[in-house]
Amino acid sequence: MRMFAAGFALLVALVAAQPLAAHDITKGDLVISAPWSRATPAGAEVAAGYLVITNKGLSADRLVSLSTEISGQPEVHEMSNEGGVMKMRALKDGLAIPAGATVKLQPAGYHLMLMKLKKPLVAGQHYKATLIFEKAGPVEVDFEVRAMGAGQQKGHTGHNH
Numbered sequence: 788m789r790m791f792a793a794g795f796a797l798l799v800a801l802v803a804a805q806p807l808a809a810h811d812i813t814k815g816d817l818v819i820s821a822p823w824s825r826a827t828p829a830g831a832e833v834a835a836g837y838l839v840i841t842n843k844g845l846s847a848d849r850l851v852s853l854s855t856e857i858s859g860q861p862e863v864h865e866m867s868n869e870g871g872v873m874k875m876r877a878l879k880d881g882l883a884i885p886a887g888a889t890v891k892l893q894p895a896g897y898h899l900m901l902m903k904l905k906k907p908l909v910a911g912q913h914y915k916a917t918l919i920f921e922k923a924g925p926v927e928v929d930f931e932v933r934a935m936g937a938g939q940q941k942g943h944t945g946h947n948h
């Protein structure tokens with residue numbers, strides 16, 4: 788019975804780890820996982836990028852900026868509630884990634900904002916962006932573009948390949 792329980796726990800751990808492992812990138816103390824964007828309608832001038840950043844180190848880091856060839860002006864944004872209205876704005880000093888913390892960039896929260904989009908994002912395609920961290924330095928990340936309705940389910944990290 789004890790062996791069965793241990794085996795089952797291991798199985799659960801393996802299954803749970805799999806969806807994230809395919810996209811995990813480790814750089815210094817940071818682990819970056821599940822980078823994705825929503826597809827954009829034709830003619831769209833902006834897109835958003837989402838991902839999860841975990842800092843396994845003992846000191847804080849900071850997502851300072853990013854670059855990608857698909858955007859003429861990529862920014863790091865936050866959403867804030869101003870008098871009951873959700874607004875977003877650029878984080879001029881970047882996004883803090885505290886020691887030991889996991890920071891999620893997700894719909895209705897922190898996000899990468901790809902201004903001056905140079906081409907529409909098509910579901911199933913990928914694009915690359917380089918995230919610049921204060922301490923960990925530049926990290927190239929491959930973003931998966933998902934269908935326009937994607938991301939409504941909380942905690943959804945699955946993909947089809």
Ligand SMILES: [Cu+2]
Pocket residue numbers: 864865875876898899900
């Ligand atoms: Cu934004």
